[in-house]
Ligand code: HEC
Ligand code: HEC
Ligand code: HEC
């Protein structure tokens with residue numbers, strides 16, 4: 222009996238020591254995280270005295286942002302910490318008229334010019350020394366994102382930056398390692414203990430044979446009844462679900478290879494549906510835009526603004542999605558050119574009528590003048606595109622019964638209208654009366 226008590230206390234000790242280990246590793250991670258945030262702050266040179274970084278930011282956005290970014294190369298080099306590289310008077314001359322400085326043979330200027338493939342920077346004769354100092358003050362500000370992201374992670378888990386993603390992974394890894402060690406140790410301890418027990422001649426009590434669980438279960442009629450009812454209900458539910466899915470994929474919203482958000486493009490940025498789905502107007506199909514269309518904008522948009530991030534999707538997440546686009550079209554953002562290495566993006570088709578149905582977009586969008594949203598829902602609010610309408614025959618027919626055909630300004634219809642409205646004795650015609658219920662119109 223004494224030995225058994227011993228057994229318990231050993232495993233309890235083991236448990237406590239592991240708990241201790243865990244809490245130590247947690248606190249050490251927590252401590253590591255704090256200096257990491259601080260470290261992101263410094264390294265840029267101190268701003269020149271008296272200059273105003275806020276005004277500088279405005280000037281930068283208005284004049285320089287087309288070619289320069291603070292932390293990445295664009296058409297021109299990255300500009301954060303530029304004050305540490307050149308003195309103020311050189312920068313004044315350079316920004317006001319860089320070509321002149323290059324022509325004058327200034328060694329630094331010629332070097333920059335040549336390093337950047339002799340691209341020409343615009344001249345800014347209108348900027349005063351004060352203006353340029355303000356811009357320099359702005360470019361000398363420490364990178365603000367890291368601490369912001371770190372505080373955001375505490376508040377909203379979804380906005381985790383990539384940094385905290387890494388430390389989360391480390392913690393997870395450490396945890397599973399600890400679990401593994403725990404299991405192995407328990408196993409070893411058990412083995413050693415039973416060896417010790419054997420050596421000391423102690424009988425380890427054999428397990429008392431019990432009735433197997435399934436036998437006990439079968440003997441209990443109430444339990445059997447309840448489970449039978451449960452099984453019946455569950456299978457009825459699945460059979461019903463299976464029957465209802467045929468032809469109806471309402472709300473189908475697959476995960477696409479690139480997280481492309483209609484909310485951000487068609488909503489916040491107000492891009493017209495037809496800019497991308499240009500064939501909706503003229504053909505049977507709306508089509509999905511080719512990636513060249515995306516690159517019209519994304520050559521110069523490599524990341525989203527801070528305000529675009531939501532609790533659910535962080536800025537880092539969106540930026541990574543744009544990188545996927547770059548990878549697919551083979552765009553090298555650092556050198557601003559195509560690498561020639563492309564890989565197709567396989568968008569998953571969401572809407573899909575059976576092949577025996579004829580549906581024509583231009584007929585509905587152009588001729589009938591129906592808004593995209595009538596059939597596709599508030600697409601400009603969708604973070605993830607989905608199928609809004611049921612796309613059943615009943616759905617098509619209902620709308621044809623209800624919807625009046627737009628006759629005004631459509632010469633093709635004036636004559637038909639006269640004839641048909643006489644036939645039906647009404648002023649207005651619905652799509653149904655125009656023949657919109659004839660099987661052959663929708664079925665091949
Ligand atoms: C039309 C594009 C364009 C605009 C606009 C522009 N730059 Fe430039 N900038 C360049 C290019 C290209 C270079 C590289 C040097 C070269 O090829 O002339 C450069 C280089 C520089 C450099 C030297 C950087 C280094 O690391 O050596 C500074 C500083 C600079 N620009 C500041 C500015 C400021 C400030 C503004 C806004 C007032 C501005 N630039 C607007 C294109 C531009
Ligand atoms: C910047 C380009 C762009 C704009 C603007 C745009 N879309 Fe899209 N649309 C796409 C891309 C890319 C896809 C495929 C990826 C997806 O399904 O999210 C798509 C998918 C769709 C689909 C689903 C297609 C399928 O697979 O069945 C519909 C419906 C749709 N868009 C409607 C609209 C409507 C309505 C608007 C205007 C409110 C609009 N789109 C604006 C690019 C665009
Ligand atoms: C009358 C309803 C209706 C209207 C209005 C409508 N659509 Fe559609 N749309 C559909 C149906 C139905 C499908 C499925 C077509 C298929 O599977 O052949 C579809 C499919 C699509 C697709 C998938 C690709 C394709 O062509 O099959 C896109 C993209 C799309 N619509 C965009 C738009 C845009 C953009 C507008 C507005 C300019 C619009 N739709 C207006 C009913 C409509």
Ligand code: HEC
Pocket residue numbers: 479480481482483485486489490492497510511512514515516517518519522524525526529539540542543546
């Ligand atoms: C008319 C300009 C324009 C076109 C065309 C365009 N985009 Fe964008 N896109 C933007 C802007 C602007 C942002 C950044 C929005 C912000 O910062 O608020 C953006 C952001 C994004 C993002 C990050 C946010 C998100 O939606 O997940 C992705 C990914 C993206 N675009 C992919 C695409 C793809 C794929 C296409 C082509 C089908 C495309 N874009 C076409 C302007 C465009």
Ligand code: HEC
Pocket residue numbers: 574578579580581584585588589591595596612613616617618620621624625626627652655656657662663
């Ligand atoms: C939002 C209402 C609406 C929905 C939903 C709708 N339609 Fe229509 N449809 C119309 C209208 C309005 C017209 C008449 C257009 C015209 O010719 O002026 C029309 C015309 C047509 C025509 C041409 C009829 C003719 O007389 O030439 C066909 C074919 C058609 N629709 C097929 C479909 C199919 C297939 C669906 C379902 C997948 C569908 N429509 C869903 C409103 C709708």
Ligand code: HEC
Pocket residue numbers: 467468469574575578612613614617618621657658659660661662663664
């Ligand atoms: C306005 C367009 C429209 C008209 C008119 C129309 N249908 Fe349909 N029909 C559809 C669509 C869309 C589907 C596909 C529904 C689905 O996938 O759930 C369909 C599906 C069907 C199916 C297959 C059902 C199934 O579950 O596979 C049959 C059969 C059918 N239609 C017969 C008819 C007959 C007969 C008529 C004439 C009385 C007719 N349709 C008129 C649009 C139409």
